[in-house]
Amino acid sequence: MARLIRTEKEVEGRYEEVWIVVDEDALDRWPAGPLTTVGQRVPRVDGLARARGQALFTADLQLPGMLHTAVLRSPYARARVISIDLEPARSAFGVRAVIGPADLDQLTDEPGYVGHAVAAVAADTFGQAQAAAERIVVEWDVLEPLLDADEAVRQESFVSDVANYERGDFERGLGGADVVVEAEYRTQVVVHNSLETHQAVCHWEDDGITIYISTQYIWGIRASMADHLGLPPDKVRVICHAMGGGFGAKNSPGDYTPIAAELAKRTARPVRCALTRREENVAAGNRNATIQRLTAAATTDGTLVALGGDFVNAVGYSGWSATTEGPMKMLYACDNVRTTQYPAKLNLPPMAAFRAPGFVEGTFGLECLLDELAVKLGIDPLELRRMNYADSDRTDDRPFSSKNLAECYRRAEPHWAKRDEVRARSRGPWKHGIGLASQIWYGGGGPPSYAWIRVGSDGRAQVVTAMQDIGTGTRTAMAQIAAEELGIPLDHVQVSLGDSARGPFASISAGSSTVPSMGPAVRSAAADAKRQIIEIAAQRFHLEERVLDLRDGQIVSTDGGSWPLTEVTGLLESGQILGQGARGPNPAGMQVLTFGVQVAEVAVDVETGEVRVDKIVAIHDVGRVINALGAESQVEGGIIQGIGHTLSEERIDDPATGSILSRTLDAYRMPTIADVPEIVSELVDIPDEHLTNLGSKGLGEPPIIPVAAAIANAIRDATGAEIRSLPITREEMLRALREAEAREKERRGAAAAV
């Protein structure tokens, strides 16, 4: 029965109270561990098409008569358009339409960041559009930009309210402490740089619009573009068959989709608006910089008695302020926690969610601070974490639906126990060390999400749902779940996705939610089809339904009888069995979270400041694993991106003008194959017994979260140097080494004086 509930919906740590109509989730849970298809190592079902270059990306779409767009973007971080002359562009060769600030809300005459869209040109070729855009004449009134996050806090320039939190009494906790550590940590701006840039092709047909778009949220695009265009949502068809990476930046239509829609309307032609790589580095979102001023206090027995922090999120011109303070509030059982988060509004490009927004940054600060505390206490860092283990969610005293972080710690022990061995590898200037960091994050997904399934007379199944596979392998996971429930081979299941006109509503692919949101709906649809097949079989073979089951492509009965599935489905001829399924509710009154720990081995050249990561062991608890191979790939990918964030990636801004200096893939340094250490990944694979018919949580984000802190803690172990800012450039490494040396000298001096 459909049930109306009032519930809290979480995406990437943001909560809202919503009404949701949910269907009951009445299926029995599968046993733990690998099953016939689910839990196995399965190559992706669309791997061949992608490897052969046959998968259809938005970038590959070529529609007859399609025009191309160039966007004129502000060269100034803060300015006013005094006058703008679009005519020179209109008269340029190949140009079909030109629009400016008067024509569309997404085009501005008061840009607030370098890269803010001002005007757009549609022409027969992209080159023509670019050449025409350069002919637009703008007279600017250039204004003083606000670029410094601390200054923004002083001026109270915020994108949203300052967020204050306190539990217990922070000051009293601090007063009762034996050891207190304080430190300021900084994280840099990093850019998603998906290899397929943000782009859309818009095409008006009849009285509606078709939008081909590289997106993480087909239904979000449909809703927001319908709203923008004033159309009933069903007049907006959104298609995304394959997409070339998102990492959080492709959740919304951006400026490029409304621009393409407007130009397509004016020209009555399909119009592509695709960001160039240089635009991608400026105007497509980023993980914003943070400043974290943190305090941790403990008694000599290792009990955390106070945690506190001021967190400045340098959000940029717009966007939302991620919960950088989240890990400090949630990871440990500390009674006295006080945090303040300042969402600084600046004349810099807006943030966009980026793989565990806030928690990547906040975990770097918290987990480094915890190790600094461990050193002062003389307590083993792993032990200190165990001593302060949270058995329930301390922010609102809810039980966890499941938490196996202790098991992760147990499995980390043999790797952690190699500390002396690793340190003993130090030779000459190369000092070796080992460090660890924990991970906490969301990833439970939630309703609504729906799937349909159809089984034909040939016994093959087609899963139909308008979700997207953003490259994480969710298409394969859905095929596995359907195959498992129907008891048929994986290659008898096809998954049709990526088109809002062909299938029901499906979840956003963000917040590690696709598998935990969509998977249970697919299983439920498959179970519905299976029930019908068994009903028909029972009539055909004159047996009771309860004695029948589907297994290995057969209908089997408890008395040993077995018939090929097609013996029943074959009766359908052109008929089909149609199953439908919905994602049930999340467990009431429980907090659904993911956990993990990573252990890093590094080597530091103390003469040059070079840092080399030798190995990372990642152990995560995300409930049931659907595809052991695909999961391993997610873990490796997250870690590699995390290594980039830690060692090399940084958007470079001009502190005087707010211009972005790193706009190319040689200036913005992402990891290459030569930067990859040995990676060992292990998933606990214990189904969450309270969460859905699968017990699965998401895995896209958890692996990137602890990487930076684990590396920084290994650096401390190797050298005694305290890393305080990302990325760990040679300058930062040498600064930390000099500081450690000075500290050591002072300590020796103090000891000698006594």
Place this chain on the structure above:
Amino acid sequence: MGRSLAQVLRDDLGFTGTKVACGEGHCGACTVQLDGVPTLSCITLVHTVGDREVTTIEGLRDHRLIHAFVRTDAVQCGFCTPGQVVSAAALVAANPSPSKDEIQHAMSGNLCRCGTYPKIEEAIRTWQD
């Protein structure tokens, strides 16, 4: 203005397996082979190709490397993958059993943002299996 080889392949000939991800020779997604040599088609002007043979991903679709990439899960979003396969095919043609260092050297011009690198290395090490 001259046109790039990538533009001609993708826009004129419809060989969209060759991807353009940066358009300025920094990422390797557009890699094709010219007489077997990995070449960045986005910064190669088409008139400079001359009589050299162009091999794109479409010409390598039955290469055993393709199956090795799929088997080892060296494919996530798949946007860089064709370029990776084209580079790898040139490597194994010259050196069927490359070492880890040789793989890293030959493949470090092909960026992958999803981080499939460990699997790419495995695919190239085991492509003949």
